Amino acid sequence: MTSSPADSGIRPFRIDIPQSDLDDLHRRLDGVRWPDELPGVGWAYGVPSEYLRELVRYWRHDYDWRAAEARLNEWPHFTTEIDGAHVHFAHVRSPEPDATPLIVTHGWPGSIVEFLDVVGPLTDPVAHGGDPADAFHVVLPSIPGFGFSGPTREAGWEARRIADAWAELMTRLGYQRFGAQGGDWGAAVSRELGRVHPDRAIGIHLNLLPGAQAATEPTPEELEALSPRERERTLTSWHRWTEWFRDGTGYFHVQSTRPQTLSYALTDSPVGQLAWIVEKFQEWTDSERLPEEAVDRDLMLTNVMLYWLTGTAGSSARVYYERAHATGEGIAAPHEPSTAPTAVASFPGDPQIPLRHKADRTENIVRWTELDRGGHFAAMEEPDLLVDDVRAFFRQLREKG
16 A cells, blocks of 8 residues: 555656757757867767767757657656655556565666666566566656756765665655665665665665676685686676776766766756767667667667756766765765675676675675676666566565565
8 A cells, every 4th residue: 555645745747848948959959069079089089979960960850859758657757855855756556466566776877767668567567478476566766866856955865865765765655665676876776775774675686786896906816716707707897897997987087076067068068968978878888889789769868858858967966976975874885784685687788797706795695697688778778688687586585485
């Protein structure tokens, strides 16, 4: 039984962007001022002009926001105030009355758009050829500062505080025990839910595990103690981490130190906002050359639209600043190991490869899956693989009793 809006301060919400906002976007896209570019460098210096010009042309003339808006509005949306923050969320109940409550959290530069292709199979498995016992009531919140949960009005919104807000949200919805799923920042928040609220966490499913990578070069002694398979994976993780830290963390350092300065450019220029986000879809997906090889172009643009239309480039970046400047219980890395049953689904295209021997130090790992395809945006790239692993994990927990 769920709480009523009158009891919990939950208000219905519908996405309805004024046409004037879309007209303004079109004017800005028509009048974009393009920078110069070195010839023949591809993606090495950032997003290539030829690629971005074509994507902007498509965004301006072929992309249909109203169709995307209608699709998003197929979910019931709500807003509420928690701990001084305006929180937006979708709440999609399963037709199966005994479905497992599951809160699913996005990351950066993602949004609830990431989950458009997984909510149907999760909430209504029968309609998608599955077992009704695998059904979930799905809650999809926007992180404070992101999209329709933005902007934040005070400092301090880091993973632990967000996790506490999610626990309160689930209480208001009438769910005393629930599962959690997430990648990127959603993984940091979900693991904190399990660590800080273990009595309420049925299980925690992650498709990224912060801190479980080979962030320092493994010593011969460390490698000797590992199985051949884990040894090989550790070396791959170290090489991947080194490459990512050397060439792929500019966004991280800027957002961790000067999110406000960055926000002026991204909030004023839709092409700047597009480039800032699409670069990550190119680098972090399991694609050979272009992000569209891994992620539907319209979904990627809809995700960008949530940042642009809500003006939350800066407030979404603040979570990085909060993490970098947090102390005590606020930091993302857990202080004590989590006791919540935890599953990790590792997708090979993600730049951060988790290691089982490191994960076992901080998590209660009961399921570990290494997939053969997919990347950082798992729900968008390989929705079927993610859904299958989520179902299998919670089925495993049910069977164990």
